[in-house]
Amino acid sequence: GQNIDQPTEMTATEGAIVQINCTYQTSGFNGLFWYQQHAGEAPTFLSYNVLDGLEEKGRFSSFLSRSKGYSYLLLKELQMKDSASYLCASVDSNYQLIWGAGTKLIIKP
C-alpha cells in the first residue's frame, strides 16, 4: 500500500530551528511537495523536490533522499507566524498526490 508518515505534533521555540521529517512509501515516485496550512485556512505551497538534495528558500529548506524514501522540511529563525500544520505529499507513478496527515508545529516564545 501507499503510505506517508510524519510526526503528529512538534513544539519549538521562537528563533530556533526545527526539522519536520516525512517518510513515504508509494508506487512509483514523481516528486514530493510540502505545504503549510494555518488553522482554519487553505494549504499553501512551500516546496517541491524531485532530485536528491537540499533546496533552500529563505528561512525554509526542503531535503529529499529518494533511496531512503525520506524528506524533511527545515525551518530556521522560527517566528510565531510559523505555527501551522505542515503537510507532506508524495507524487506516485500515476501522478496522484498521496498526503500525510500533517505535522502540527507549535511555536513557543
Add this chain to the structure above:
Amino acid sequence: IAGITQAPTSQILAAGRRMTLRCTQDMRHNAMYWYRQDLGLGLRLIHYSNTAGTTGKGEVPDGYSVSRANTDDFPLTLASAVPSQTSVYFCASSLMTGGNSPLHFGNGTRLTVT
C-alpha cells in the same frame, strides 16, 4: 485577485438533502480537484478533472459527483447527504496534471450533516 473561490464557506445540512458545493478559478488552470480533510487524516481526493469536459474518481468518490463544463467551474454535488460526509471540503487547481505543478487551494467549505 486571481485564485479559487469556494461557496458556501460553511453549511449545516440535514441528512438526505442534496447539496452542491461551488468552486470557480480564474487562473485558467487545466486541472481541478476536490478534497476532503478530516481530523487526523491526510487530504483525501474525491474527484478530479484533468481538463474541461473530463472527470475522474479519486480515493473516496462514493456519494459525490462532479462536472466540468468549462475551464473555470468545478462543482461538487452530494446527492443525498449522510453524517459521514461531515468534513471540510477543499477545491484546488493546478496548471497541469502531474509532476511539479503545485496545487492552489480555495478557502474551503465546512459542511456539517446532521
